[in-house]
Amino acid sequence: MRAIQIVTTRLSSCLRPIRLEFVSSSSPQLFSNTRRLLCTAAATKSNGGRSGSIVAPLVANEEGEEVQKIDVNPPKGTRDFAPEDMRLRNWLFNHFKEVSRLFGYEEVDYPVLETEALFIRKAGEEIRDQLYCFEDRGKRRVALRPELTPSLARLVIQKGKSVSLPLKWFAIGQCWRYERMTRGRRREHYQWNMDIIGVPQVTAEAELISSIVTFFKRIGITASDVGFKVSSRKVLQEMLRKYGVPETLFGRVCIIIDKIEKIPIDEIKKELGSTGISEDAIEQLLQVLSVKSLDDLEDVLGGAGEAIADLKQLFSLAEKFGYSEWIQFDASVVRGLAYYTGIVFEGFDRKGNLRAICGGGRYDRLLPTYGGDDIPACGFGFGDAVIVELLKEKNLLPELGQEVENIVCALEKDLQGAAATVATTLRSKGQTVDLVLESKPLKWVFKRAARINARRLILVGKTEWEDGSVSVKVLSSGEQFQVKLNDLE
């Protein structure tokens, strides 16, 4: 036994007692390393993402070896996916994929590491300040993507005339934001995106919302749990035009207005004022944003504009798609990304406990902004974090255990080869098999069988095997029988 020095690296004050452990060196000391990496004991749960080590300092243990403190937690704000976490992630992603498939969308992906310039826009978005960017060894400015849409635009432009419009694409990708860590906010999340490239009509937005509704229904979420607030940026645009505000200010004004529920209204007014908009216009603008019905909006804007026409068409299509009860008009919705130009929407929980569940809209000017053709586009992003919170709250999280059909075990050490043959035979027939790789007591095997939810236990014993047979125990019923290996299905 050799004592190992356990050093804590937590900088936060929430230190908990750390369990000291000893590493037993039962195996020969052949590989005693000159430098030993040590870790802090995993006293806290991993998903909190608490991790204090900034630089791993070198110290020496009692034997004079170099000891490097490393942390067993993933870097701050990131997650491990242990098997139980991964089962939930796969369950969620499979629903994303299955819905996208039902709607005839094709899956795509882009590099998680992109050129920084792709994400730099001047409208003052939150997303820019949170860019996970750095200079690589080749002195290139790169960034871990904070969202997928710019990469999509880049790929569409690159494909050019080689693809036929409309494109209907979906992606599930990890996105990164270097945020101050608060409860439940991490620095990475996965985002499901669906996008339609090349359709100028509101039918596109209507179908996108239909796909999200389909997703909600599949996982047990109803219209009384969740709704969509819908508006159009053309409302703001028509207001700005009315007051002679330069069109170049449009993106910036949208970003300011998106913060309306996060910062005090006086602050909003001040920020809007600093763009040069008159006080009168600001008051009118804020007035319009509080409108919650299309009729009232029509009273303000008049019936002629595109904003009203688009929204009316969307609500009419919602009825045909069958999700009227899910959506409502709300002029205050503008979304926080600079590139939206038309319909915008966000999914919210009706109890009001959570951040937006998903959001999207039309971004007809993004492709030309990058130098591409003037192709209309719209899409949405749907994160993997808030929805899980909602499912927890509604008690709708699925119970997902490991599922292996067979556990195969040799009853004697020299039958391990025979057990391997049995496992191979079953696997070749498409049966899943956990093969016990060591000599273990039967009690241990039954315990493992229960843990992995095995349906059958296949025991390979001497007398049966001489006859080419194995013992099968059906674990749910206790039924037991012998069968020739070749007859085992």
Added chain:
Amino acid sequence: MRAIQIVTTRLSSCLRPIRLEFVSSSSPQLFSNTRRLLCTAAATKSNGGRSGSIVAPLVANEEGEEVQKIDVNPPKGTRDFAPEDMRLRNWLFNHFKEVSRLFGYEEVDYPVLETEALFIRKAGEEIRDQLYCFEDRGKRRVALRPELTPSLARLVIQKGKSVSLPLKWFAIGQCWRYERMTRGRRREHYQWNMDIIGVPQVTAEAELISSIVTFFKRIGITASDVGFKVSSRKVLQEMLRKYGVPETLFGRVCIIIDKIEKIPIDEIKKELGSTGISEDAIEQLLQVLSVKSLDDLEDVLGGAGEAIADLKQLFSLAEKFGYSEWIQFDASVVRGLAYYTGIVFEGFDRKGNLRAICGGGRYDRLLPTYGGDDIPACGFGFGDAVIVELLKEKNLLPELGQEVENIVCALEKDLQGAAATVATTLRSKGQTVDLVLESKPLKWVFKRAARINARRLILVGKTEWEDGSVSVKVLSSGEQFQVKLNDLE
């Protein structure tokens, strides 16, 4: 029409003609941005990963607007996955997952961004020099993971006593290496890993190789295409012990020897000499590495050591698992990672055209090196690049087209809502539907139906719809009939 200035950013000399384009500003000039991002025309194919822009400089176009050059290619050494690429990736990954499932392994994942310290080992591995590392905004040294095994070790230590051994885990994750770009080598690839934690016996390695063989068979690769070279690092270890070489040099010696086919033999000898090993020992070592049969190895090492015993057991188990013809002993295989301690293996193409297809082995000392308990472990990594090269060479790449069951189209603009109802009905029955979102001529619809391999075309016309019916055309046979929407399956 407004002229847009196209600027090339390629630094390489392989400039090709660049297509000048004009952006038609047919939509109102409401969103003319103060800063316009421009991109180089996508004159070369994306997957070459050629990208020359280092910093996106700002220039002004004729109208005095700021113009930012951006590149439509993904960053150097990275890939986009357009739908056709993604279909191949999914096909490959699904085989990885299905095989892992057959063997009863649980899926896991870790952050693509890890603490740099996790990957720093002192043995002089190639992988360390190629670390994609940087300092984040919080001054932490982080790295895009170059491999998955250190994260696995971290998570196992973190889980501690809460998990029951053995663990059988698999993962498919993106890994990054900042390498000099040569033909066919990129800076990222996906890697399929399977690992067994907690089994000291060679049964574990034998099962891992069995799973790779199962994968090869599924995708049409045979034992005459591919083989496994197998050895044990205990061979080297026993040789070093014989010549009194300090055990602390073990990892370093393995890394040097792994380069034996890449650099001249004199260079290898020089490097080995610089560790302090005697010339005589070096000669003997190199002699042993050329041994290609277990019997010859036994002549050199004697029959008593663990190396021989392990290898004999592995070859015996290979027979029971049913893959004898796939494996052969080859003492020169040591693998390039410092942490292997026992059996090592690599998959190779028998024509010898390609780099190693996969590789793995036993790493019993990795967990204690990180401060964890002394738990035995082994695993393999299988990349997504070389296998695709091999499949191409063997003409085994699958033909994967888009597959949508129905294409639904309104015959008049004011029936688009009705078409939406038809699409929703079919989707609720589990049918995949591409809904035509615009008014398009029938010729266009047939062309699209062919491109997406639709099985049926559902037309929504005025007279039929008044009756609650639609026209169905089975595209393979040309058969056409009318059916009530509710009866449509």
